[in-house]
Amino acid sequence: MEKMGYQKNWNLDEIFQGESKSDEFFIHLKRLEILLQDLQRCVNSFTTPLATNEVANLLKIVEDIGEVRIHLSQANSFITCLLAQNTKDQEAVSLRGKVAQLVSYFEKEVSKVKKVLANTKQDIWEVLIEARELEDYRFILNEWRENTDMHLSDEEQNLIADLMADGYHAWGHFYTALVGSINVKVQVEGEEKNLSVGQAINLRSHPIEEVRKESHHALESIWKEKEELFAKILNHIAGFRLQVYKKSGVKSVLEMPLKDNRLKEETMNAMWSVVSKYKRPFSNYLNRKAEMMGDSSMKAYNFWAPINNSVQKIGYDEAAELIINHISQFGTELEAFVKQAFHEAWIEAEDRANKSAVPFCAGFPLTGESRVFMTFGGTFLNVLTLVHELGHAFHNYAMKSVNGLNKSYPMSIAETASTFAEMIIFDAALKKAKSKEEKLIILDEKLKRSVMNFMNIHSRFLFEQRFYEERNEGIVSSSRLNQLMEDAIYESYDGSLEQPSKYSWVWTPHYYITKSPFYNFPYTFGYLFALSIFAKAKEKGKEFEKDYLNLLRDSGSMTAEDLVIKHLGEDITSEEFWKKGMALCVKDVEEYIKLTSSNDTK
Known part of the structure; x- marks a missing residue:
């Protein structure tokens, strides 16, 4: 059989031909401007509904907003790809500025609509929102109305x-x-x-x-x-x-992050409660790894150290075949999608200069495609990065039939499909591992992710929570920030990390993101949520794929709690749900300890 050769450079011409000099893209921007002008005219004539016969006007506006959002997403994704493939593309930088202006213009119009909805009388709203024509938009319209700031x-x-x-x-x-x-x-x-x-x-x-x-x-x-x-x-x-x-x-600094993530506080608290109760297994993993390195406890600078200095290289074609073969064990639709991504050159993987260092997946909702960006260096970690981004792309694929207003899902759900794809590869790779040493390398990569989500991310949450409590009373000194960080790390790592960086508050960029505070707990949510879904998938086999696709499709139009109730029949405000995903991670620790019980790892 002839060996398949996969292209390492993506095909952007199928989106807009000509890259940053694309005439097609300039036509797209002109179309966007016209759509925005049409939206502005509709918004300017849209006043607070005084009667229940305003359904048609409201439907027209939300459909227009959805249409503009899709076109903006298409433009933003294209420019993101241009700048990633060549960080010195100045024409792409100029285009980014133009699109940013259109985004700002769009957001102001949407804000006006939200204000009108918030001013609508409750009795009129209750009748309006139950109209059959607005059924698909009911969740997001209620969300806009409830979350719009009327104090200012x-x-x-x-x-x-x-x-x-x-x-x-x-x-x-x-x-x-x-x-x-x-x-x-x-x-x-x-x-x-x-x-x-x-x-x-x-x-x-x-x-x-x-x-x-x-x-x-x-x-x-x-x-x-x-x-x-x-x-x-x-x-x-x-x-x-x-x-x-x-x-x-x-009233609370957690109020807005929870709303943005469509999560109840009791859900977040249940998740952290389970994480806190299961620190010991991961401390055991850290202690065992430290012992293997000749230390009594894990030094912070050794956490990411490879357990074996010999690195086995894997070629890109081999990686593609490995991913396709492993993914096929889950379901036919995911397998067909991944094959399409490789065969139709949706992936930019070449190792070359002037590329961005950050891997990502960009969705193109108008054409129903995605593009995956990374630099493939021939390691198993690169394979995991690639399949992680392909998981994001599959989420975009699942949303193809969803209207523009409901395509956006919160960060708490965003990492679900990507982590789920990683779990498929980990599970298959462990089953096919030919030696103890190979198994240990794979388990070590899995357990690093668990430690990051259950210990490191928890320390970030604890630090930020306590910092804001003190900042509410005044300036917090650098020495106090150091102490808060040290205390949070000690608690979250159960005292199992030696010489941690008390300056984590300095070099962790998430604390300085002005868009949203608490850019931490959604990572742990997404990780454990994906693991719980994976546990369900292992129970049901390939027939679970249909349920999984339906779950992804609904991810932009309901709360996380309702999403899980509808598709998994489970209550995520209960600790029992989170224990299922945690059990898989604890099992990894037990296997790691068992495999390292002797010095013979061959």
């Missing part, structure tokens, strides 16, 4: 928006620029190198311990030197956010 006048909202652009968001940009400007001097195998922060952090997985250690201490020294400046940035971001919440009547 239009003038105050515009003022805050201006202050955010020039002040609040600027602090976030300043943080990114500051970190990007830092050089780190590190000795790497006898040679002193000037590295970026990202490059220095990447040395945490270097096979030589002395390199990992020196990189860790070099970074800690820089954070100590600049801690006062970073403390000011963090305090200003949090202070502004708290003032806006106070003006808007927001």
Whole structure:
């Protein structure tokens, strides 16, 4: 049989021919402008409904909003791909600015609609929203109405928006620029190198311990030197956010993140409760790995260390076949989709200069396609990254038939399909592993993800929660931030991590994202949720694929709680649900401990 050769460069011409000089893309932008003008005319004539016969007007507006959103998504995804494949594409940078203006224009019109809905009398609204024509939009319209801020006048909202652009968001940009400007001097195998922060952090997985250690201490020294400046940035971001919440009547700093993720607080609390009760198995894993490295406990700079210095290379074609074969064990529709992605060149995987360092999946809703971006270096970790992004692409595929207004799903659900795809590969790879050593390498990669979600992400949540409590009373000093971070890490890791970075609050960019606070708990939610779904899939076999697709399709039009009740028949406000996914992770620890019970790993 002739061996299949897969293209490493994606095909963007099927989307818009000509890349950043595409005439087709300029026509698309002109079409977008016309759609936005039409939307503006509709919005300007849309006043607070005074009667129940306004269904047609409301339906026209929501359909127009959905249409514009799809066209904007198509444009944004295209530019994201252009800039990722060539970070020096200045024409693409210019196009990004043009699309950003259209996005801002669109969001202002949507805000006007939300305000009108919020002003509608309750009795009229109850009749309107039950109209058959609005059935598909009922959830999101109710969400808009309930979550629209009515405490601020239009003038105050515009003022805050201006202050955010020039002040609040600027602090976030300043943080990114500051970190990007830092050089780190590190000795790497006898040679002193000037590295970026990202490059220095990447040395945490270097096979030589002395390199990992020196990189860790070099970074800690820089954070100590600049801690006062970073403390000011963090305090200003949090202070502004708290003032806006106070003006808007927001009572808790967790209120908005939970709404954005369509989660109840009791769901989040049930999840964290289970995580807290199952710290010991993962501490055991860390202790055993440390023991294998000749230490009594896991040093922070050794966490990402490979358990075996010999790295087995895997070619791209081999990786593609491996993914297709393993995915086929789950279901025929997922298998056919993954084959299409490889055969039709939806993946940019070439290892070359001037590419972005960040892997992603971009959805193109107008053409019903996706594009996956990464740099394939020939490792099993690269295989996992590739299948992770293909999982996101399959989620986009599942949403093809969904209207534009309901295609967007919250971050709490966003990592579900990607993590689920990883679990399929892990499960299949473990079954086919030919030696103890191969099994250990795979298990180690799985367990690193569990530790990150159950320990590291938990420490971020605890730190941010306690920081905001203290920031509400005034400025929090850098020394106090260090103490809060140390306490959170100790608690979340159950005391099993030695020499952790008390400056994690400095180099973790999520704390400085101005779009949303608590950019942490959704990761753990998505991870455990996917594991619970995977447990269900293992019970039902290939027949589960249909249920899985239906779950993904509904992910943009209901709360997380309702989604799981409808498709899995389970209550995620209960700890019992979260224990099912956790049980799979604990089983991984037990297998790891068993395999390392002797020095013979062959």
